[in-house]
Amino acid sequence: MKYDFDRVYDRSKSDSAKWCEVKNIFGREDVIPMWVADMDFPTAAPIVEALEQRAAHPFYGYTWPCDSLTEAVVERVKRKYDWKIEPEWVVYTPGTIPALNVAVRALSHPGDEVILQEPVYYPFFGVVKGSGCQIASSRLKLARGRYTMDFGDLEAKFKSPEGRMPDHSRIRALILCNPHNPIGRVWDKDELTKLGEIVIGSGAIVISDEIHCELLYKGYRHTPFAALSEEFAKNSIVCMAPSKTFNLPGLEASSIIIPDKKLRDRFNDIKSGVVPGLNVFGLTAMEAAYRHGDEWLGQLLDYLQGSLETAMKWFSERIPEIRVIKPQGTYLLWLDCRRLGMDDRMLQKFMREEARVGLDDGFMFGEGGSGFQRMNIACPRSILREALGRIEGAVKRAVRK
Numbered sequence: 001m002k003y004d005f006d007r008v009y010d011r012s013k014s015d016s017a018k019w020c021e022v023k024n025i026f027g028r029e030d031v032i033p034m035w036v037a038d039m040d041f042p043t044a045a046p047i048v049e050a051l052e053q054r055a056a057h058p059f060y061g062y063t064w065p066c067d068s069l070t071e072a073v074v075e076r077v078k079r080k081y082d083w084k085i086e087p088e089w090v091v092y093t094p095g096t097i098p099a100l101n102v103a104v105r106a107l108s109h110p111g112d113e114v115i116l117q118e119p120v121y122y123p124f125f126g127v128v129k130g131s132g133c134q135i136a137s138s139r140l141k142l143a144r145g146r147y148t149m150d151f152g153d154l155e156a157k158f159k160s161p162e163g164r165m166p167d168h169s170r171i172r173a174l175i176l177c178n179p180h181n182p183i184g185r186v187w188d189k190d191e192l193t194k195l196g197e198i199v200i201g202s203g204a205i206v207i208s209d210e211i212h213c214e215l216l217y218k219g220y221r222h223t224p225f226a227a228l229s230e231e232f233a234k235n236s237i238v239c240m241a242p243s244k245t246f247n248l249p250g251l252e253a254s255s256i257i258i259p260d261k262k263l264r265d266r267f268n269d270i271k272s273g274v275v276p277g278l279n280v281f282g283l284t285a286m287e288a289a290y291r292h293g294d295e296w297l298g299q300l301l302d303y304l305q306g307s308l309e310t311a312m313k314w315f316s317e318r319i320p321e322i323r324v325i326k327p328q329g330t331y332l333l334w335l336d337c338r339r340l341g342m343d344d345r346m347l348q349k350f351m352r353e354e355a356r357v358g359l360d361d362g363f364m365f366g367e368g369g370s371g372f373q374r375m376n377i378a379c380p381r382s383i384l385r386e387a388l389g390r391i392e393g394a395v396k397r398a399v400r401k
């Protein structure tokens with residue numbers, strides 16, 4: 001089946017956070033919303049069919065993920081990443097942020113520290129603080145348009161001058177974002193191995209948020225952190241979900257892979273009674289996506305590749321004042337607007353009121369985010385072109401007067 005990603009739909013009357021909250025968030029109705037990570041494309045037909053079939057069976061009682069769902073998760077992870085996981089390692093949560101909250105609470109005591117690699121997806125800050133922990137920031141390094149991890153800083157955080165983990169260290173975990181939102185890096189095996197050697201070698205746990213792992217541009221491959229070694233598997237929690245890949249975040253269904261039994265039991269203890277399991281439509285959609293969604297996904301990835309190329313060309317040829325950090329994965333563009341010479345408030349006002357595009361402000365992503373904006377390009381290309389044209393016009397008026 002051929003999907004039409006160019007078709008424009010009106011989502012403004014469908015309880016869409018992205019489209020219905022425009023006035024509240026951006027202060028005016030005429031901005032194009034390109035903020036929250038949600039796509040303006042309908043999901044795959046087999047997922048819709050599975051949901052329709054399930055809705056037609058009018059029993060919406062308590063649900064329990066059946067074996068065939070877990071088989072679908074296990075098979076997908078093996079097929080996509082050659083990672084063999086056991087069915088009992090999989091725990092389900094209604095979304096990834098709840099899983100991160102449970103994970104941090106399971107691993108820490110109030111006052112402990114959790115490392116975040118900023119700039120990073122801003123709800124991570126709430127996860128750490130809401131769990132009563134402190135954020136230990138290890139800022140990513142940006143050089144020649146490419147971000148890398150600061151291994152020197154990470155080592156310094158864990159090791160005393162004698163090379164040991166200081167006895168008083170309160171660092172319990174690092175939340176990894178792979179692919180990394182907002183900068184779009186798909187961390188490679190060497191980087192992940194080095195990270196794991198530092199963090200796990202020092203006795204802390206890696207909580208790896210891999211929600212964007214199926215949204216990769218040509219030439220990139222995802223490595224699940226825990227697939228790298230048995231030691232890493234025993235000391236990590238990997239969060240996956242079909243929500244970003246298949247545009248299902250409103251169904252709230254994530255699969256959390258926790259190979260170590262003690263860690264899994266602890267996670268389930270904290271989760272129990274507070275975080276519910278999957279709802280009937282979430283689990284139906286997850287299984288249909290993993291079993292029958294790949295034809296749609298292949299076409300989506302081709303479309304996103306074309307949109308990325310359109311946007312990259314447009315910025316470099318027509319809006320050179322804004323530099324795009326070329327993403328390796330995700331449909332999010334991290335725009336370096338520092339050459340516009342505006343402070344964060346001016347830049348926010350400029351994007352909303354002059355360009356009339358609704359982007360996420362870089363400063364929300366923490367250290368290193370000031371002067372940047374995040375733009376979601378998962379929309380029909382006519383809307384993308386309209387947004388790029390608006391930014392171009394506003395930059396011309398403001399900078400080239």
Ligand SMILES: Cc1ncc(COP(=O)(O)O)c(C=O)c1O
Nearest residue numbers: 037095096097121181209211249
């Ligand atoms: C890195 C990352 N983690 C988690 C989420 C949200 O996950 P959920 O809606 O499943 O809680 C997002 C959404 O954009 C994200 O980018």
